[in-house]
Amino acid sequence: MEPLESNRHRLAMNVLIDSLDEFWSDRRDFFAGGNMFIYYSSAQARNRDFRGPDFFAVLNVDGLVARQGWVVWEEGGRYSFITQRSSPSTGRPSPSRS
Secondary structure (H helix, E strand, O other): OOOOOOOHHHHHHHHHHHHHHHHHOOOOOOOEEEEOOOOOOOHHOOOOOEEEEEEEEEOOOOOOOOOOEEEEEOOOOOOOOOOOOOHHHHOOOOOOOO
């Protein structure tokens, strides 16, 4: 079972998203999200090989469109910046991962 993030981890994600929203409050051409699945290909989606980074931002898109996830091929192949905050449980590989 994958561990859930701590409250501190969640707050850090929200600070990144809220800071970008505030910094670019006059812009509507970006999307900032976190803990949302990013789908890079339809094959990945079919295989249920999902990735949900802590924070990501994409420029030159309609930021007013509500999204449940980021579907790269439906967004013109766009993704600009993705980050995952490391923790002791995610910072070192487990014996089962190589």
